[in-house]
Amino acid sequence: MPELPEVETIRRQLEPLLTGSTIAAVDSHGSDKFSPALDAAGATITAIRRRGKYLLFDLDDERELVAHLGMTGSFSVIDVTPKTAPSCADHGPHTRAVWALADGRHLVFNDTRRFGRLRVVDTGDYSDIPTLHHMGPEPLDDEFDGASLHAAVKASSRPIKTQLLSQRPVSGVGNIYADEALFLAGIDPRARRVGRQRCDALALTIKSVLKAGIDNGGTTLRDYVNAEGEEGQNQHELVAYGRGGEPCVTCAEPLQTVVLDARTTTFCRNCQRR
DNA sequence: CCAGCAGCCTGAAAGC
DNA sequence: TGCTTTCAGGCTGCTG
Incomplete structure (x- = not known):
């Protein structure tokens, strides 16, 4: 069950792999929890941040892709040669979203139990994500004591x-x-x-x-x-x-x-x- | 507004 | 052995 240390570990690994990458196409699971992943199509990832247990992918159009891993969510970046259109089915039975990057790689989100959640929101607008909206201070910041x-x-x-x-x-x-x-x-x-x-x-x-x-x-x-x-x-x-x-x-x-x-x-x- | 709680999910492990 | 039940739990949204 990913908590802050797990999400931070993933963030640190994804950041150098994905910063500057453009999302060319997206496929997702049909559930409302995951289909918002499609909204990121066409955008470029400019930074990857974390807030609590949420992973935040900054996009170049003043939006951000917000990901919560739930209980069993995981990300991976896979080389795909030759370039193919993104398809969840190609990556496994538990793949809930695939973002095809312009260079041919796929960012893959797997989540066996589907407790995770994906959204694209205007930067900093978490009004539709209650827990993130009311999130307390970062525990490792000095302001938390x-x-x-x-x-x-x-x-x-x-x-x-x-x-x-x-x-x-x-x-x-x-x-x-x-x-x-x-x-x-x-x-x-x-x-x-x-x-x-x-x-x-x-x-x-x-x-x-x-x-x-x-x-x-x-x-x-x-x-x-x-x-x-x-x-x-x-x-x-x-x-x-x-x-x-x-x-x-x-x-x-x-x-x-x-x-x-x-x-x-x-x-x-x-x-x-x- | 807050507290309490059902519901969401699947696979591994335990129970029968 | 094989079927059924239990368990893991973060977050949302509903009710009181």
Whole structure:
């Protein structure tokens, strides 16, 4: 499940491959989630950015192609010789969009479970993409710190993990990195009141787990692969997520698993406080 | 406006 | 062995 480190890894790989490339033709899956990919035809990619878990392809006509990878989305760039018209069917059963570049290469979006989404919007106009529209600060920017986190979460009495997953206090944190950051900060994911001091700690652990995720090329549990088709290595560093029943690395008590917002949540009831 | 929740999806794994 | 059920979960859009 791609979160910020996975999307950033893909962004870094695609940027040098695609900057300056013109999209000559497009094919897409018929679903409304993917057919907006067609709108990018004729445009040239001028930059590739990331906001939270969203990948943003800047186009030269004051628009941008917005991509969310959902649970199983992945991008790849494929050499196609001789030049052929783009066809999803040619690339596999789970290909949801193909952008044929003017030089003959194909940018391919695969998404087995179709939780992903593609859109072309006017630059910066995210009014039809609610989560992106209301996205909190980038976690690795200086403007995100304990003070901004505390300011964002103090008004709500929803569980702290629920708030993190909303993308509003901070962007890019999903189920894996939320469990990791809360564990390292010693905060129970169900805590409904997190004061300034604990927010200071949590902001730091969010930054550290995301940085580590990027450094390790992302976390591969099931489906994630980068734009080169390679798995990440960060799954070997996880201390909480997916380790329910295993001993806590700090106190050796078995880690607890609960369901919060329909998501598996793993924590140590001994080390993490409400 | 916000909180809560169903629905979207498929393949791997577990259960019978 | 083979069929059925469960599980993974980010985001959208609906309801109260």
